[in-house]
Amino acid sequence: MANESLTDTESISFEPVELSSLAPQLLEPARAYPGALIVVEGIDGSGKSTQLYLLKRWLEIGGYRLHFTEWNSSPLVKSATRRGKQRRLLTPTTFSLLHAADFADRCERQILPLLHSGYLVLADRYIYTAFARDVARNCSQRWLRNLYRFAPVPDITFYFRAPLDVAVNRIMSGRPKLKHYEAGMDLNLSLDRAESFRIFQGRILAQYDEMIESDKFVVMDGTLPVNKLQMQMRHIVKSRIDLSRFAPKKASRRPR
C-alpha cells in the first residue's frame, strides 16, 4: 500500500491514493507469480479427491515443491460455522460469506504467498465450489463473482463430471448420514434428506456445467477407471505446466 512508506519524518499528505496502485490481487490476476495452481472441482462422489490425491502422490514421490489445500479447512471460521450449522442460523448469504472469509484467510496466508514463492499449489475444490453451490442456494451470480474477485485464477481446473446417479450412489453407499446443510435441507426441496441431497446435487451439477466454457474447465469423465483417469490427468498436467520449475534442485556436493 502506498501509505506504508510514510514515516514520522515525512510530511503527511492525504491526497487520494490511485486505486490502481492498491491491492493488485483484487484485479483479475495476471499470474504475476512463479508458482502454479491446479484445482479439482466436481460434485460429491465425482472422484475428484481421489484423483487429486493420486496426482499429489505422483508429484511428492518425484520430489516436487508442492502444497495441498482443501476447501473449508481453516480453523479461523470453524467455531462460527459449527455454531451456525448447529443452531441453523445460516442463510444463503451468511453461509456464503463465512466460506468466503475462510477462503480469504487461506488465500492471503497460504495460497498467494506460496504462489509467489514458486510452489505448485494443489486445491481440492476452489471458488467454483462456492459459485455452483451458492447459486444453487439462490445467491446472485453477480454478487458471488464480485465476492471472490481476489482469488488467483487457476492454471488448470479439472472438472470431474459423473452422472448424478453414479455420484449420489457413491456417496449414499459410503456415508449414509447426511448433514442438514450438506443435504440442502435449508432450501425445503424435500422433507426426505436423501431426496433433498439428490435434488441439491443435481442443481450444483447444472451450475458446474454452466461454467465449463466460461471458466475453461478441463472436463474429466468421472466414470472411467481410476488409474486410466489418473494417467490422463498426469498427461494434461505435464503438457500444460513446465514441471521442471518445481523439480528438486540437484544436490550440490558439499565439503564435509
Add this chain to the structure above:
Amino acid sequence: MKKSRPDRNNGGPRQNSSPSGASPRNYGLPLPGVNDEEFGGSLIVIEGMDGSGRSTQISLLTEWLESEGFAVQTMGLRRSGLVAKDIDALLAENTITRMTLTLMYATDFYDQLEHRIIPALRSDFVVLADRYFYTLIARAAARGIQRDYLHGLYEMALRPDLTFWLNVRPEAAFEREFRKSHTISYWESGRDMSLSNDLFQSFIMYQAKMKKEFEALAEKQGFIAMDGEASVATVNAELRKRIAAHLGIQRTQYRPSAALASLWR
C-alpha cells in the same frame, strides 16, 4: 407493496422513497428469499467515529421514540449472534489479514440484517443503527481494498430511510475517547497500517483517511452531516426534528428521564 401508513403522512415525504413506494430498498440486489417491498418500518442510521457521540444519541433517541409510542430495535457492528465473538477473538489476536476481516464483518452485518433488522421492519419497528456498512466500507477502503468491490459486497443491504453523520475533528474525538477509557483502541487508531509509531499521530492520520472515505460516501448516499462537537442537547434536538418529520411526529419536545439525565450535558 409497502404498507401504507395514513397516520404518518403529515410529517413530510419519506426520503429515498417515491410516493408509490416503488423505489427499491436495496442497492441493486434483493437478499435471497427476501422481498423487501413487503415490509414497512423505518431504518435510521447514525454514523461517526468513536467519540462522536453516536451511542449517547442512540440511547436518547430510543427513549424519545418509545415515549412517542414507537417500537425500537437497535443494531451495531459486531453484535451478531453468528460471528461477533469470533471477530472479537480475531481482533484481539491481530494476526488477521484485511480481506478476511472485511468478510467476517460482512458476515456479521448480513446476519444482523437478516435476523434482526428485517424481522423488526416487518413488525413496523424503527431500527436505530449505531453505525452501518458505511463504516465497514470506509475502513476497508482506507486499507486499500477497492471501493467497487466493497459496494458490490453490500449490494443486498437495505437503503436507510435517514443516515446521520456526526462529524467531529479527529483531535476532538481523541480527547473524548481518551477521557472516557484512558486509552485508544489499536484498531480505531489504525495501528495495523503502520502509519506512525506515535499513537496520537497514528490516530489522527487514520481518522483523516476515514474522513476522506466518509466524505465520498456522504455525497453519494445522501448523508445528513451534523456537527458532532455541538452539545448533546443541540445534536439531539436536530436529530429529533429530522426524525419527527420523517415519522410524522408532531411534538418534538423531550427531556431525558432520570436514568439518562447524566448523558444530557
